[in-house]
Ligand SMILES: O=c1ccn([C@H]2C[C@H](O)[C@@H](CO)O2)c(=O)[nH]1
């Protein structure tokens with residue numbers, strides 16, 4: 111799927127954001143290798159620490175459906191430059207997306223940056239680290 115189409119999907123996902131506290135809407139569209147697109151939005155809660163980001167919503171939706179291999183993920187918000195995923199999402203992305211999954215970060219103005227999983231979180235703690243003692 112074309113990058114611009116995946117960005118359009120992320121914008122559609124963003125419209126579903128539940129953000130009564132921050133009012134900051136984020137959308138993600140995760141393209142699986144079988145061509146299925148999983149939408150994610152951020153979902154907030156009055157107990158603020160329970161807020162879930164758009165990226166993790168999309169990833170957890172796909173993984174909970176048994177889908178584990180991904181071509182790309184687009185993320186969009188109304189930011190000055192391309193939106194920057196938080197640390198928690200970078201950690202989850204590093205474990206559940208592949209080395210060659212493209213991460214497309216963008217904003218409503220149309221700035222686009224493409225990152226690799228490794229660039230988002232160099233030296234990430236990984237499942238292999240659990241087996242080294
Ligand atoms: O990449 C990001 C950055 C922030 N948020 C959400 C978390 C919270 O709901 C709101 C403000 O941080 O935006 C995301 O969903 N993705």
Ligand SMILES: [Zn+2]
Pocket residue numbers: 163164165166195196197198199200
């Ligand atoms: Zn996040």
